[in-house]
Amino acid sequence: MNKPIRAVSIFCMFLFLALMANVTYVQFWKSDDYNTDPRNARVAEASYSRERGQILVGDQPVATSKPSDDRYKYLRVYPEAGARMFAPVTGYLQLGSQTGIERSQNAVLTGEDPQLFVTRLVDLLKGETAQGGNVVLTLDADAQKAAFEGLRDTLGPKGEGSVVAIQPKTGRVLAMASYPSYDPNELATHDSAKASETYQALDGDDREPLLNRAIRTRLFPGSTFKLVTAAAAIESGKYHVGDDVPAGATYQPPGTTHRIGNDGRGQCSPAKIGFATAMEFSCNTTFAQLAVEVGPEKMREQAEAFGFNNSSLLDLQGQVQSVYPTGVDVPESEGGGTRELSLAETAQTGIGQNTVQATPLQMAMVTAAIANQGTLMRPYLVEQVQTAGFDVLRTTEPEVLNDHAVSARTAGELTDLLVATVESGTASPARIDDVKVAGKTGTAQRGDSLCSAGGKPPYAWFVSFAPADNAEVAVAVMIEEAPDRACGEIAGGQLGGPIAKAVMEAVLNK
Template sequence: MNRPIRAVSIFCMMLFLALMVNVTYLQFWHAKDLNEDPHNARVAEAAFSRQRGAILTGEGRDQITLARSKDFDDQYKYLRVYPKPYMYANVTGFLTLGSQTGIEHSQNTVLSGEDPRLFVTRLIDLAQNQSNKGGNVLLTLDPAAQEAAYDALLSTVGPDGEGSVVAIEPKTGRILAMVSLPSYDPNELATHDFGASEQTYARLDDDDKEPLVNRAIQTRLFPGSTFKIVTAAAAIENGLYNADDEVPSGAFWQTPGTSGSSNVIDNEGRTGCSPEEIPFRTAMAQSCNTAFAKMAVELGPEKMREQAEKFGFNSDYLSDLAPQAQSVYPKSATDAEGDDVELNDAQTAQTGFGQYEVQATPLQMAMVAAALANRGTLMRPYLVEEVQSAEYETLETTDPEELRPAVSPSTADQVTELMVETVDNGTAYPAAIPGVSVAGKTGTAQRGVPGLPPYGWFVSFAPAEDAEVAVAVMIQEAPGKEIAGGQLGGPIAKAVMEAILND
């Protein structure tokens, strides 16, 4: 064989080997990635044409269906239907050709039937020459609590309002209610009229009120005075004060190292805060800014940050619904030269009552309340109760998981006493339930922008001595109403707590 023919032969052999390597790589090593690629139209259409499992919540006869697939006479065979769209949309999310959000996304492998736990089911379907059916997902949400939260929040903020409610079972971390307003109808996105679906998505995505955002886990705002329970916990946990002590207060306080009226902390007219020293119970019940600002400075930013992080700030913790915004206790400040430095006294003072750069989601503040209600133990919050086969057989149940001790039982008991005082004789009285001991705290957080109304917050749990539910309410916008955490948030929290206690 002459040299040119030999060279061509070797070149062709190399091309053949490269082709074999590429085919082998695509069919074996890269097949999973290709199948999961959202741009793979064939895979997306095959998944969209499958009988997807149901999303359920509730127990026994109270169980309801939040999402299901019904027979449909077109090439895709099934249409995704959401029977209670607005009340649950920000939890269930929606399914479209090639994409999912909410539980539809986080539990997609179960709902689509591709999860390894459904392997036996797939084998049976194959043996019976039936199409692969998806598994079901049972959520932790309590239908009565969810309805109470949705109805109370909607009636408070109105159809143009914005806000969120989260309720947690303190001993387990089960999320009992998760509401976000404004909401939307996922049925309009799941339609097989893809042009209409795209138009609906574009409209919702362009809406300034962001209805597609789950405010419970994706919106973080200044928590305002609800953060005072974190400051109180830090002060008691570090031996600075006890619940029965007198604490420094005062009508006004010029924060150390500052000058000018912009750095003066006051109590917004609450005269019970004016003495230089007041009972700790009064400081909490009357929500005295000066008292908690001074506590925070006495503790220092490191201890304040450490306590906040024990409650869940600066971390992720919800594993079965995404995306989640981290709640923040600032790790540093920026000096005049642009370098990262520790918070100074003025900044630390502001964090003591949930301002400066402290940011929290409603879920985070519900977790703070739940940890105190659980005598200091923080449980991981979760939404998925069970994974089931298409025939409703339980394949896996979520076990409650302890994240960490946030505070000692003694500290939790003392903060609870302060919060009960706040409901019985203080600003949180709108959450009082006859015959039930309720612990609560109000919050009205300034936005830092002149002329704009504040944010309203409310956190609570009940019964205070052995809590079954902890609640956080966040009111972002309530057109036509004066926003105050106690007046607006308290009745919402009360409605949710009563729904659980009377269930």
């Protein structure tokens, strides 16, 4: 063979090997990624050629499929009565994209999950079109309705907020509401031009109706973070529920000229007050000083024991981590790197400010861990996976995330403090007749100026659980925007308390 022919032959051989390597890579190594990518048009079209499984709350579908008479065999439908209410959890199915449970449980809903192999085989032998499996959610329909309608009715058409309710002993998410919301039917239409127009309008809305605020919005938690500070103080052994704690009309942390005040609450003015009084009236000067005494390392350890700086929810994608600062960046001009929080910064974290950030899910987890005698459970949304014929293939088993977020003794002392806060303190809007309720308010300043002085309005929070001695539900309410309310009306107890009460009553009145 002459030299030119040999060179061409070798070149062709390399091309053939490269082609075989690429085919192998695409068909074997990357096949699962391509098949599960929501942008894959072939997969998307195939998903409309067979009946997709239902998403159920109890025995009621919140997402189902119905026969269609256009180019696709089935149309995804979200029953109108609860479409907006459940949309942040269910997500939507659109040609080329999926969100929420529609995405995270896509393999089950399409019937491709290995758990449904036998069902697919039986359908094949019968000559029937394979159907997707069903996903049963942990949500309590009454609690979800109370949460969503509570946000809507309290905040009005321009408000923004979220509610999460958890069953403390198991981690079952009983409610996950985000407001404002959207109608997923408008995105699931087979009219791609109309669906795209709707998506662009929703995506461009400043109020972000497509955002699931329960897991994707983190804000200053304000005074609800005082649960973490109190836990750290009690766990340190320095203080217990019956002790006096430091207070004062104002407090100047070491290393700063800035003074922390109590927004005019005279009950906090004495140099020493009872721990219960400090919690009942949410004394900033107390919890700033407790944080300084505990120190930044122990404060961080306690926050992380409750789930901060970590992700916990596996059933929905996109959860953002709640943050307790791990340090402060040092400018390059000063040597670079990071340093530990100063005592002044630590004081601010003790009252849920500085760079502490939390999602509604995270604050519900903190509350649920206290309610569960110090044991933190992993939150979950998928209760069961079923065949199309409702045979149960898998039931989720509760999982312990941390069996010692705090000791049982500390949890009991915190419960006593929070019960007193509902019975005679700022959390009184959550009282329920003949039920012992534990709760805490939070109002977090944003910006340098108070709302009353022309600054931005605060964030309002409320956390609670009931019954206090054997909790069935723990709730976190986050009010991000309440534009129709005056400055003095934006407070965790006033806005969040009634919503939390309604959610707890929905669960307890079964």
